[in-house]
Amino acid sequence: MQTILISITALAISALPMQAGEWSVLLVGPTQASGSATIAFATDGSVSGSTGCNRFQGQAVFDGAGIVFDKPLAMTRMACPGTEVTRQEDTIVALLQDRVIVSLNPFTGELVLSRGDLSLVAAAQPEWDDGGMRPNAGLERPAGDPPYLGVFGLADPLDIRAKPSSDAPALAGVQSGTVLRNLGCSDHGGVRWCNVAPLSGAPVGWAPSEFLEPAGAALRAGQGAFDATSQIPCAKGQGAPTTGCPFGVVRGPGGSAVVVVRKPDGVERVLYFENGAFSGADSSQAGGGFASSSTRDADLSLIRVDDERYEIPDSVLFGG
Incomplete structure (x- = not known):
């Protein structure tokens, strides 16, 4: 049977929200994906995910047959274990720049992204009540x-x-x-x-x-092996009201933890803690960085990252 690929945006730009959400990467080129590589699309054009080692995010414009990136992805900077994972990350980063053709296989439901001789194939992750994060x-x-x-x-x-x-x-x-x-x-x-x-x-x-x-906390968090999942109050935008945002946490010894929060725009933010105190967030805005701060209110860590706000109870970090 001949496989037929149709462009996502051939269904009309208005159909894009139907494809918003997180996809699991199955193939990078002809090779089966290592680790838990993902890619997610938000309705505002944000693109985020994991290479199987580092997390990335960027902004793209959807046109008539694909997506266009106007600047490099922002990424975390962990060293990738093994040559295969490093090679996979290099391929994904090289693919997700300039203009990328996006197609959907109507028979398998798989998503195909390609640019020149670079490609990846992804399958939609199931919808979960916790926003796709499962303990x-x-x-x-x-x-x-x-x-x-x-x-x-x-x-x-x-x-x-x-x-x-x-x-x-x-x-x-x-x-x-x-x-x-x-x-x-x-x-x-x-x-x-x-x-x-x-x-x-x-x-x-x-x-x-x-x-x-x-497996270290950062590696586990990057592949979705969380100790617990739920929601925390968060907000994006100056003066924006807080809303419930899905999160997953990987706990380490002595109050160390990695918390992955899915923001209202669908993009994920990674927050790091040592000894129960906020120590930083994943790198953002290639070439610029961001401003972050944390204050305490009883058993809450009140965290700001640029115009984002997060309220992290101690129970998220320590359990209970």
């Missing part, structure tokens, strides 16, 4: 200690095997920088193996612990 990726908290592990130190994918043995069949391969659910580790044949699963929950299998390490 523990929508599953029970993993039983292992630590509950989440990150793959590291490999140029090639790490095999998840059916049994804790290098001779067992490989069920899947995961790239360095991928967060896995830890269902428990034990020794087998003199080698320590961990029972793991992707954030999707399947396949469940085994991987040697020498290529696994505790």
Whole structure:
């Protein structure tokens, strides 16, 4: 059967809000995406997401067959683990500039973005009452200690095997920088193996612990493995009233935390905390930065980032 692609904007500019929301990146070029790469479109033309390592945001104008960026993306600046994740990030950043053709496959519902020989394919994420953010990726908290592990130190994918043995069949391969659910580790044949699963929950299998390490809060937040999700009061715009904004939080020791908030315009803001105190936000506005501040009111951190306001209760950072 011939695959037919139609332009999103061929449906008319008014149809754009139907495509607003977050999409999971499936392919970057011909390669399966590593980690949890995403791209989101807001009705005001804002484009944001994750490369599987760093988060990005930008502004685009939608025309008759695609989107046009007039300046580079603003991005966080974490070092990406592994060459595959770094290569993926470089490709996504190179794609999302100038003019990008946007097409929709009406049979699969997949979104295709292309510019020259660069491309990515994405699938729509399901709508959730919490704005697309789910604690523990929508599953029970993993039983292992630590509950989440990150793959590291490999140029090639790490095999998840059916049994804790290098001779067992490989069920899947995961790239360095991928967060896995830890269902428990034990020794087998003199080698320590961990029972793991992707954030999707399947396949469940085994991987040697020498290529696994505790997944840091920033890595987990970038891939949506939150400890808790709910809403907090936030506002965007000088004098704008507060509204409930969905958030997800990854908690670290001693009051350290990474909080991802989805603003009213659909763009996400990442807030960092150390020892229970606000320490900064994700980089924004390439070439300019932003002004941020924090004050305390009882058990609330009142945070400003440019014209944005956030009220973060201590219970978000510490639980309870």
